[in-house]
Amino acid sequence: MSKSNKYNFGIVVFPGSNCDHDCYHAIKHVFGQDCEFLWHHETDVDRFDCIVLPGGFSYGDYLRTGSIASLSPIMKSVEKFAQAGNPVLGICNGFQVLVEVGLLPGALIKNSSLKFVCKWVSVRVESTNNIFTENLKVGDTLDIPIAHGEGNYFCTSEELKELNDNSQVVFRYCTENGELSPESNPNGSIENIAGITNKAGNVLGMMPHPERCAEEIILGTQGRLIFESIISWLNLNKKEKGRA
Amino acid sequence: MPNLQTALEHGLTEGEYNKIVDALGREPNFTELGILAAMWSEHCSYKSSRVHLKRLPTKGKAVIQGPGENAGIVDIGEGLCAVFKMESHNHPSFIEPYQGAATGVGGILRDIFTMGARPIAILDSLRFGNPQLPKTKFLVDGIVDGIAGYGNCIGIPTVGGEVYFDDCYNGNPLVNAFALGITKTDEIFKGYATGVGNPVIYVGSKTGRDGIHGAVMASETFTKEAEEKRPAVQVGDPFTEKLLLEACLELFKTGIVVGIQDMGAAGLTSSSTEMAERAGTGLMIEIDKVPRREVEMTPYEVMLSESQERMLMVVEKGKEKIAQDIFKKWDLDFSVIGEVTDSGKLVITDNGEPSAEIPINLISEEAPLYNRPIDRPDYMDDLNNLDMSSLSIPNDFNNTLLTLLSSPTLASKKWIYEQYDYMVRTNTLTMPGSDAAVVRIKGTKKAVAMTVNCNSKYCYLDPYIGAAIAVAESARNLACSGAKPLAITDCLNFGSPENPGVMWQFEQAINGMSEACLKLNTPVVSGNVSFYNETEGTAIYPTPTVGMVGLIENTDTHLTQWFKDEGDLIVLLGETKEELGGSEYLKQIHNKVEGKPPVLDLDQELKLINVLLKASERGIINSAHDISEGGVAVAISECCFTPKGPIGVEVKVPQLIRKDAVLFSETQGRALVSLNDQNLNKLKELTESLDLPMETIGRVSGTRLLIEDLIDIPVAKAYNTWAQGFENILKSYA
Numbered sequence: 006m007s008k009s010n011k012y013n014f015g016i017v018v019f020p021g022s023n024c025d026h027d028c029y030h031a032i033k034h035v036f037g038q039d040c041e042f043l044w045h046h047e048t049d050v051d052r053f054d055c056i057v058l059p060g061g062f063s064y065g066d067y068l069r070t071g072s073i074a075s076l077s078p079i080m081k082s083v084e085k086f087a088q089a090g091n092p093v094l095g096i097c098n099g100f101q102v103l104v105e106v107g108l109l110p111g112a113l114i115k116n117s118s119l120k121f122v123c124k125w126v127s128v129r130v131e132s133t134n135n136i137f138t139e140n141l142k143v144g145d146t147l148d149i150p151i152a153h154g155e156g157n158y159f160c161t162s163e164e165l166k167e168l169n170d171n172s173q174v175v176f177r178y179c180t181e182n183g184e185l186s187p188e189s190n191p192n193g194s195i196e197n198i199a200g201i202t203n204k205a206g207n208v209l210g211m212m213p214h215p216e217r218c219a220e221e222i223i224l225g226t227q228g229r230l231i232f233e234s235i236i237s238w239l240n241l242n243k244k245e246k247g248r249a
Numbered sequence: 250m251p252n253l254q255t256a257l258e259h260g261l262t263e264g265e266y267n268k269i270v271d272a273l274g275r276e277p278n279f280t281e282l283g284i285l286a287a288m289w290s291e292h293c294s295y296k297s298s299r300v301h302l303k304r305l306p307t308k309g310k311a312v313i314q315g316p317g318e319n320a321g322i323v324d325i326g327e328g329l330c331a332v333f334k335m336e337s338h339n340h341p342s343f344i345e346p347y348q349g350a351a352t353g354v355g356g357i358l359r360d361i362f363t364m365g366a367r368p369i370a371i372l373d374s375l376r377f378g379n380p381q382l383p384k385t386k387f388l389v390d391g392i393v394d395g396i397a398g399y400g401n402c403i404g405i406p407t408v409g410g411e412v413y414f415d416d417c418y419n420g421n422p423l424v425n426a427f428a429l430g431i432t433k434t435d436e437i438f439k440g441y442a443t444g445v446g447n448p449v450i451y452v453g454s455k456t457g458r459d460g461i462h463g464a465v466m467a468s469e470t471f472t473k474e475a476e477e478k479r480p481a482v483q484v485g486d487p488f489t490e491k492l493l494l495e496a497c498l499e500l501f502k503t504g505i506v507v508g509i510q511d512m513g514a515a516g517l518t519s520s521s522t523e524m525a526e527r528a529g530t531g532l533m534i535e536i537d538k539v540p541r542r543e544v545e546m547t548p549y550e551v552m553l554s555e556s557q558e559r560m561l562m563v564v565e566k567g568k569e570k571i572a573q574d575i576f577k578k579w580d581l582d583f584s585v586i587g588e589v590t591d592s593g594k595l596v597i598t599d600n601g602e603p604s605a606e607i608p609i610n611l612i613s614e615e616a617p618l619y620n621r622p623i624d625r626p627d628y629m630d631d632l633n634n635l636d637m638s639s640l641s642i643p644n645d646f647n648n649t650l651l652t653l654l655s656s657p658t659l660a661s662k663k664w665i666y667e668q669y670d671y672m673v674r675t676n677t678l679t680m681p682g683s684d685a686a687v688v689r690i691k692g693t694k695k696a697v698a699m700t701v702n703c704n705s706k707y708c709y710l711d712p713y714i715g716a717a718i719a720v721a722e723s724a725r726n727l728a729c730s731g732a733k734p735l736a737i738t739d740c741l742n743f744g745s746p747e748n749p750g751v752m753w754q755f756e757q758a759i760n761g762m763s764e765a766c767l768k769l770n771t772p773v774v775s776g777n778v779s780f781y782n783e784t785e786g787t788a789i790y791p792t793p794t795v796g797m798v799g800l801i802e803n804t805d806t807h808l809t810q811w812f813k814d815e816g817d818l819i820v821l822l823g824e825t826k827e828e829l830g831g832s833e834y835l836k837q838i839h840n841k842v843e844g845k846p847p848v849l850d851l852d853q854e855l856k857l858i859n860v861l862l863k864a865s866e867r868g869i870i871n872s873a874h875d876i877s878e879g880g881v882a883v884a885i886s887e888c889c890f891t892p893k894g895p896i897g898v899e900v901k902v903p904q905l906i907r908k909d910a911v912l913f914s915e916t917q918g919r920a921l922v923s924l925n926d927q928n929l930n931k932l933k934e935l936t937e938s939l940d941l942p943m944e945t946i947g948r949v950s951g952t953r954l955l956i957e958d959l960i961d962i963p964v965a966k967a968y969n970t971w972a973q974g975f976e977n978i979l980k981s982y983a
Binding site (some may be wrong): 020021023024026027030031034060061063064065066067120121122123124148151154163213214216217219220224 | 394397398403404486487488489491492579580593665667668669670671672673674675676677678680689691804907
């Protein structure tokens with residue numbers, strides 16, 4: 006990636022977001038990009054090259070996870086931003102918001118264990134037909150943390166077929182050796198799904214936290230590959246597309 | 250009008266009631282009585298413990314704020330300081346485990362951010378009864394779920410803690426929650442209501458009828474009717490607390506805050522009177538201005554409600570709007586409910602009508618102070634008299650070790666910590682389960698290390714030594730992580746202070762803790778006392794839990810307990826003596842809690858700490874683990890059980906004493922370190938210069954857990970036994 010290009014990342018802050026600072030730290034201090042917090046009342050997102058919906062408990066998850074945040078004023082602008090082909094990354098609660106707002110299909114329901122689970126898992130890259138795994142290969146595995154109570158991905162069989170047919174499933178939970186098994190599925194997700202994109206491949210929702218494994222000191226670095234893929238994509242596409 | 254009977258029902262004694270009448274020159278009205286009863290409760294007034302707490306050392310070079318504020322503060326350099334405290338939430342957690350534990354976490358977090366610090370870590374010390382009892386499973390599930398529910402939602406990692414099981418906690422589980430935050434030394438806020446005429450402001454959640462009398466409940470022993478007290482337990486709302494946290498931190502940056510305090514036990518009553526007391530002022534409160542979530546609440550109910558997620562603050566007069574805008578942004582209630590006066594009184598009005606008028610000093614300074622009778626219990630002599638010759642020595646130590654590794658106290662606590670988000674904020678440098686939790690401070694090379702400890706069996710057998718060991722083991726844990734111990738916070742959990750035997754335990758524990766804190770240069774900067782941990786007349790073991798904080802100047806030097814590299818040498822620092830009294834081995838294998846706890850030699854501890862700190866700074870060791878419950882055999886096993894799976898060892902330990910003591914003795918002042926061959930001489934020089942015994946006992950090697958002549962098990966088998974032990978116990982109820 007070219008060092009001269011700096012991109013502007015916007016991190017949406019809903020009441021109850023709590024991984025906003027972690028994403029900011031990774032993007033700003035680990036990758037040296039520009040980064041701003043965006044209060045959920047804001048509506049102007051045109052100055053950004055990528056929008057991140059961080060993890061947390063927006064509105065306490067007191068209703069369905071992500072459902073109240075999906076009604077925040079900023080989400081209309083994020084939808085437009087996404088429809089224009091710009092990168093939108095939803096992590097954990099951010100994934101739940103993307104599903105609620107309809108940018109991604111399906112739903113995230115309670116973990117099959119009925120308990121919150123925080124641990125390191127392995128995920129296998131299933132598709133590179135998108136912005137976020139551009140620097141990866143299909144079949145690569147990543148060690149990456151999860152931390153959620155409602156990360157059990159569910160969708161109809163039609164939606165599932167469409168996701169598979171269009172290579173929209175980006176990550177599946179797997180063993181360390183890259184095998185898919187019920188034991189390697191930490192939350193009961195259908196077909197071990199850990200992350201999906203929209204059809205266009207510019208909106209990714211994932212339950213694992215790439216910002217939690219972007220530095221050696223916090224015991225893992227493979228989350229970097231996802232952020233670096235976004236930056237590579239911006240390097241290639243920014244000039245042609247211009248800002249949204 | 251209330252009378253003596255009403256006072257007695259509020260937990261006051263006849264003498265205390267008469268004192269109130271004398272001081273006021275009249276009978277108190279119902280609201281006044283409620284306020285005084287809450288503030289004079291053991292929980293709020295420390296009336297039985299104050300005379301003893303004075304003996305604790307509270308000063309030191311690093312101490313910025315000692316006991317008496319919402320939390321203690323120590324200097325960590327570069328203009329930064331660590332703000333921390335531990336607090337008990339035992340009584341509510343027994344009555345309603347989820348909410349009791351959740352609000353314990355919420356309360357301790359408010360204590361931290363009240364002082365201007367963003368909380369960055371939570372630890373919990375949990376104690377449950379016999380794991381075979383269905384009630385224990387109910388409590389474990391509920392309490393763990395409550396801690397997870399609150400901590401995960403607010404987004405502050407639960408990075409460590411300890412969990413013990415013992416019959417003595419059957420009717421009184423202990424939930425001691427520790428939190429730590431970081432702020433700049435010139436951006437500390439305190440609970441002072443200064444500046445006559447300044448507005449007193451209420452922010453946060455609305456006030457409801459929840460938790461009325463919580464402080465009084467926490468000052469009584471339990472009977473079978475305990476569950477009827479459920480309405481006295483508060484309900485937590487971590488989402489609102491997250492908003493309150495962010496709003497307060499945003500407000501602090503404006504520089505308009507004069508003083509601030511969270512509403513904890515005894516709610517508006519304690520926050521208002523304590524703020525006025527510290528500042529030497531008075532307060533006028535218009536109780537009708539307090540935001541409410543229920544209708545027709547009386548001034549009594551509003552003053553005594555323990556609804557959560559509320560703060561009381563004083564800001565500069567004329568700057569109310571600045572504060573109001575911030576709280577509006579965060580969708581929180583904001584109401585100017587009174588002002589600071591110079592009357593020296595708490596004056597409450599309700600729609601203009603006088604409702605209460607009490608001198609502040611009657612609530613605080615003139616609160617009762619008791620020097621309760623102290624008597625060493627007669628049973629101590631028998632208890633301390635353990636006949637070692639009557640103890641059979643097991644002939645299969647493999648089984649003995651496996652039994653210990655699968656026992657509830659020693660087995661892996663993964664089932665618990667995987668329910669906690671221990672990584673959020675991306676500062677956690679160690680996986681849970683190591684000697685201490687290590688959390689970096691972004692923007693610096695520094696990290697803080699934290700640990701919570703108490704071996705209450707030791708405290709039962711000798712409260713003086715037991716409490717001193719809690720301090721020493723904490724310091725050892727920190728040193729094993731490469732952190733210099735700085736200061737402690739404590740949760741002193743005991744039975745009824747009205748029992749002279751319990752007061753003897755308390756006195757002894759304070760003395761032991763004081764000696765260890767002085768010697769190890771770790772003053773007490775905050776804490777709390779929880780008496781009345783008794784049900785049906787049976788008290789818990791004395792449990793003076795210590796939370797210690799240490800500093801790592803350079804994160805590159807921090808260590809974990811786990812062996813790193815195949816072929817590394819394993820060295821035992823310190824010497825093993827025949828000390829099985831109060832050991833986990835004695836309890837699990839011989840079913841006895843007897844004898845004398847291990848001897849504590851604080852000079853030896855200091856040497857060990859210095860060796861560990863120098864060895865980590867110089868980068869000559871790859872891991873370090875303190876030897877405690879289960880002795881050297883369990884410590885070696887724990888070093889083998891890395892977060893990435895088990896690794897084997899070949900070890901030979903000196904066998905100069907009973908073989909069971911060789912393996913399971915809990916002699917203090919010991920640690921296991923692993924290192925590369927090339928660093929062995931450097932370590933030898935270091936231990937010789939500091940006069941600490943060391944012995945090379947083996948290597949990290951292979952796939953067996955081999956302690957020559959004594960133990961030989963496939964390490965994977967030992968690991969699985971340990972990893973599954975806790976879950977198997979929980980499953981056995983199903």
